[in-house]
Amino acid sequence: MSGNSRGGQRGFLALELDGDGAHPAAWRKARHAPDELLTGSRIRSTVLAAESAGFHVATFADGPVNSRPDGMGCDVAGRLNALHRAAFAGPVTSSIVLVPEADTVYTEPFHISTQLASLDYVSGGRAGWLVAASRSAEEAAAVGRSFVEGAGLPQEAAASVEVSRRLWDSWEDDAVIRDVPTGRYLDVDKLHYVDFETPPDFAGAGYSVKGPSIIPRPLQGQLPVIAQSGLLPSAADVVLVSAPTPELLAAEVAEVRARWAGDGGRAVIGGGPAVVAELDVVLDSRGQSASARLAELDAFTSWSSSRARFVGTAAELVDFLADLLTVADGIRLHPAVLDVELEELAQLVLPKLRRRGVLKPVVQGATFRELLGLERPVSRYRHVGASAGRGAEATAAVVGSEN
Amino acid sequence: MTQHSRAKFQSSGKIQFGIFFQGVNSGTIWKAPESGSQTDFESFRRIAQTAERGLFAAFFLGEGLRLREHLGRPHALDVAGRPDAQTMLAALASVTSHIGLVATQNTTYNAPADLAHRLASLDLLSGGRAAWNVVTTDNAWTGANFRRGGYLDHADRYVHAEAFVETAKQIWGSWEDGAVSSSVSAESWAAPSHARSVHHSGQHYSVDVTPRLPRSAPYRPVLFQAGDSPEGRDFAARQADVIFSAHPKFDDAVQFRADIVSRSLAAGRGANDVQIMPASEFILGATDEGAREKKEWVRSLQIGPQQAVAYLEQFWGRELSAYDPDGPLPEIDPVVEETSETRGSGFHGAKARQLAEEWRAEAKEKGLSIRQFVSSRTSRVDATFTGSYTAVADTLAEYARVGAVDGFNISPWLIPTGLDDIVNHLVPRLQERGVYPTEYIGSTLRENLGLATPVRSESLEPVPAGNAR
Numbered sequence: 001m002s003g004n005s006r007g008g009q010r011g012f013l014a015l016e017l018d019g020d021g022a023h024p025a026a027w028r029k030a031r032h033a034p035d036e037l038l039t040g041s042r043i044r045s046t047v048l049a050a051e052s053a054g055f056h057v058a059t060f061a062d063g064p065v066n067s068r069p070d071g072m073g074c075d076v077a078g079r080l081n082a083l084h085r086a087a088f089a090g091p092v093t094s095s096i097v098l099v100p101e102a103d104t105v106y107t108e109p110f111h112i113s114t115q116l117a118s119l120d121y122v123s124g125g126r127a128g129w130l131v132a133a134s135r136s137a138e139e140a141a142a143v144g145r146s147f148v149e150g151a152g153l154p155q156e157a158a159a160s161v162e163v164s165r166r167l168w169d170s171w172e173d174d175a176v177i178r179d180v181p182t183g184r185y186l187d188v189d190k191l192h193y194v195d196f197e198t199p200p201d202f203a204g205a206g207y208s209v210k211g212p213s214i215i216p217r218p219l220q221g222q223l224p225v226i227a228q229s230g231l232l233p234s235a236a237d238v239v240l241v242s243a244p245t246p247e248l249l250a251a252e253v254a255e256v257r258a259r260w261a262g263d264g265g266r267a268v269i270g271g272g273p274a275v276v277a278e279l280d281v282v283l284d285s286r287g288q289s290a291s292a293r294l295a296e297l298d299a300f301t302s303w304s305s306s307r308a309r310f311v312g313t314a315a316e317l318v319d320f321l322a323d324l325l326t327v328a329d330g331i332r333l334h335p336a337v338l339d340v341e342l343e344e345l346a347q348l349v350l351p352k353l354r355r356r357g358v359l360k361p362v363v364q365g366a367t368f369r370e371l372l373g374l375e376r377p378v379s380r381y382r383h384v385g386a387s388a389g390r391g392a393e394a395t396a397a398v399v400g401s402e403n
Numbered sequence: 404m405t406q407h408s409r410a411k412f413q414s415s416g417k418i419q420f421g422i423f424f425q426g427v428n429s430g431t432i433w434k435a436p437e438s439g440s441q442t443d444f445e446s447f448r449r450i451a452q453t454a455e456r457g458l459f460a461a462f463f464l465g466e467g468l469r470l471r472e473h474l475g476r477p478h479a480l481d482v483a484g485r486p487d488a489q490t491m492l493a494a495l496a497s498v499t500s501h502i503g504l505v506a507t508q509n510t511t512y513n514a515p516a517d518l519a520h521r522l523a524s525l526d527l528l529s530g531g532r533a534a535w536n537v538v539t540t541d542n543a544w545t546g547a548n549f550r551r552g553g554y555l556d557h558a559d560r561y562v563h564a565e566a567f568v569e570t571a572k573q574i575w576g577s578w579e580d581g582a583v584s585s586s587v588s589a590e591s592w593a594a595p596s597h598a599r600s601v602h603h604s605g606q607h608y609s610v611d612v613t614p615r616l617p618r619s620a621p622y623r624p625v626l627f628q629a630g631d632s633p634e635g636r637d638f639a640a641r642q643a644d645v646i647f648s649a650h651p652k653f654d655d656a657v658q659f660r661a662d663i664v665s666r667s668l669a670a671g672r673g674a675n676d677v678q679i680m681p682a683s684e685f686i687l688g689a690t691d692e693g694a695r696e697k698k699e700w701v702r703s704l705q706i707g708p709q710q711a712v713a714y715l716e717q718f719w720g721r722e723l724s725a726y727d728p729d730g731p732l733p734e735i736d737p738v739v740e741e742t743s744e745t746r747g748s749g750f751h752g753a754k755a756r757q758l759a760e761e762w763r764a765e766a767k768e769k770g771l772s773i774r775q776f777v778s779s780r781t782s783r784v785d786a787t788f789t790g791s792y793t794a795v796a797d798t799l800a801e802y803a804r805v806g807a808v809d810g811f812n813i814s815p816w817l818i819p820t821g822l823d824d825i826v827n828h829l830v831p832r833l834q835e836r837g838v839y840p841t842e843y844i845g846s847t848l849r850e851n852l853g854l855a856t857p858v859r860s861e862s863l864e865p866v867p868a869g870n871a872r
Binding site: 032044092097115122138192 | 433434441444445448467468469470476477478479480482483484486487489491493494495496497500512513514516517520521524525527528529530547548550551552572583584585587588589590591592593595597599608609610611612613615616617620644687707709710767827841
């Protein structure tokens with residue numbers, strides 16, 4: 001496409017792989033029995049299908065499953081941990097980026113940081129973090145914490161992301177030296193305490209994190225951080241944008257982009273976070289129209305979603321996505337029924353988008369940062385000098401101290 | 404089984420192996436040309452797949468939630484920096500099919516509902532191969548990395564851990580068996596009211612959760628525990644499936660077995676209900692002499708001159724780098740009242756001056772240099788089996804015959820090739836002697852260890868606060 005507002009750059013496609021699909025009744029149309037959902041083989045087959053279809057990114061939702069039992073029974077009521085699903089997918093895939101959702105409110109920032117860094121290692125640098133700030137009172141009660149609401153949520157998210165960012169930098173890239181003559185495996189001058197403290201106006205229970213990390217710097221240096229627009233005003237590498245209808249989506253994407261760029265939404269990648277549009281998708285399949293399929297699913301359980309919803313043919317979707325990619329850096333699709341929509345997307349949508357030249361190439365072994373066009377950053381502590389590793393002359397003074 | 408047979412220990416006549424990928428500590432040699440990466444996934448994949456080729460029961464990962472320190476700085480001399488245990492095991496689940504996946508996870512700096520959920524997730528993901536090595540921490544030094552900081556007194560740690568494990572077991576037992584439908588035309592994804600909620604309100608935390616995962620095929624993750632104090636042993640006898648013990652020497656292992664059998668019976672469990680796998684190291688060769696020579700090489704790389712001096716520094720509390728590692732122990736006295744052993748490992752609190760005097764006397768009497776003395780002190784001394792493949796196979800067969808242990812949890816001294824000798828040469832000789840599995844019995848860790856399926860706790864009532872039993 002020429003003359004698009006991103007300067008002709010091509011975009012990427014992400015697919016949410018949660019459960020049997022985004023529609024709560026999706027499991028009824030899944031091509032397997034309910035008890036085959038929460039298994040490794042299901043993760044393997046879906047992520048490989050997404051990769052071979054040409055998706056650039058797979059995302060893995062997390063958190064409590066809202067299954068409201070009624071007279072007819074219940075919908076999917078279980079969910080494997082998202083970080084586990086992404087980690088399991090790491091060694092069996094080679095190009096698709098793996099992005100688990102991980103909460104920042106009711107989790108330990110130190111654990112999340114270590115887990116995500118580990119995911120980067122098991123995926124060969126193809127990891128990202130979809131930052132969530134749980135609004136669930138249920139999750140608060142599960143871990144015995146006070147419920148956090150309102151302005152407290154972005155504060156928790158920002159604090160947890162800052163902890164991870166500092167910990168990921170706390171080992172400089174060349175901290176492991178394996179220097180046989182001096183007997184040193186590590187150069188302690190390249191390890192750094194992070195000394196994070198929540199700010200004075202922090203609404204929730206304040207905390208501190210000492211560091212350094214217990215794992216070396218992630219392969220990417222810093223994992224790309226993804227968040228819903230508005231959650232992380234300054235720290236996200238990718239923002240997710242939603243609108244009530246497909247028609248409003250492009251304008252919303254342009255507006256969000258303009259907030260960073262200040263030039264009417266004509267910034268290119270690198271001028272601010274990448275902007276990714278969120279879209280629910282229902283397609284015609286095997287002779288049944290999308291609207292008929294949706295009606296059938298809705299008859300079981302109604303589907304409420306904050307995202308725009310595309311209901312139509314594969315050809316219409318191709319046109320819609322190609323247009324949207326002139327303003328958005330990427331689009332995340334939420335398939336109504338994963339087994340059904342993924343088949344249609346793989347056969348009728350992605351091949352045509354590739355032919356139109358609107359998609360970035362899929363590169364074996366490329367990192368998520370490379371997909372986003374982001375440099376591998378130097379550690380923020382690179383020039384700080386001996387932070388965790390004190391000079392030898394200072395050592396005597398800290399003997400036996402707690403640090 | 405009858406009450407009588409449950410009360411009498413019966414040896415299975417077999418031993419099993421686990422592999423403990425340490426990732427931290429001086430046991431792993433990083434100075435050799437064949438020393439591989441401690442963080443690349445390929446190191447983990449290679450060693451896990453080698454272990455699986457050798458029919459190992461389990462792959463263990465350790466955990467330390469603060470980077471080890473020495474004299475107030477990160478400890479520089481040993482391998483350090485390791486992946487999160489569960490994240491790595493979830494990845495290994497996709498490239499292995501039978502080996503058990505054991506995550507060391509802390510009860511102090513995790514929330515019970517979250518940790519139980521993630522372990523259940525790993526168990527389902529791996530087809531019933533997950534296990535949890537339950538460890539406790541109480542120091543504020545580690546707590547400095549967490550929201551709650553150091554909140555737990557040393558004396559409370561097992562009380563806390565036991566309430567934690569009881570809560571986890573309730574969470575794993577909260578869904579009815581077969582709650583999720585196995586029919587493609589089911590009317591309901593799961594049976595209505597398939598899950599019971601779990602409540603716990605105790606001194607240290609409260610839990611109010613409706614668990615969101617069904618039971619796995621083996622019901623719940625296998626529980627390992629490594630505590631060695633009387634309280635730790637009783638805790639293990641009540642709660643654990645397998646003890647990761649520190650008693651590999653034959654007579655010691657036999658005694659430890661007897662002790663655990665009596666503690667298990669006292670806890671109302673059967674004599675065979677708690678298995679024992681001591682930590683161990685193997686240095687093997689085609690001949691005994693070859694193995695002894697290899698051992699010299701291994702030890703020289705595990706305890707280099709700097710490590711030997713650093714070992715003393717942690718007890719002396721001061722720099723000793725001016726001392727010759729091949730000379731006598733320092734004559735100067737420690738500068739601290741209590742030892743400040745390298746943080747993140749081992750024990751604290753021995754009386755430094757008294758210890759130094761004892762050690763100096765011992766080294767003088769035996770004519771040992773700093774390096775020789777330190778080599779003689781490490782726990783690996785007792786845990787190492789050195790010899791020809793045949794001789795070590797004979798030794799292990801005797802362990803199996805009397806049931807001294809159920810297996811050995813092996814720490815390889817090289818990553819990622821450290822199991823090759825064991826799998827290629829020792830395992831076949833053990834199989835010839837009929838004391839080692841010739842195939843995986845089943846697909847779950849519980850089946851492969853020969854552990855009974857646990858009975859669901861009768862009551863989902865919460866454990867009373869602070870209940871130590």
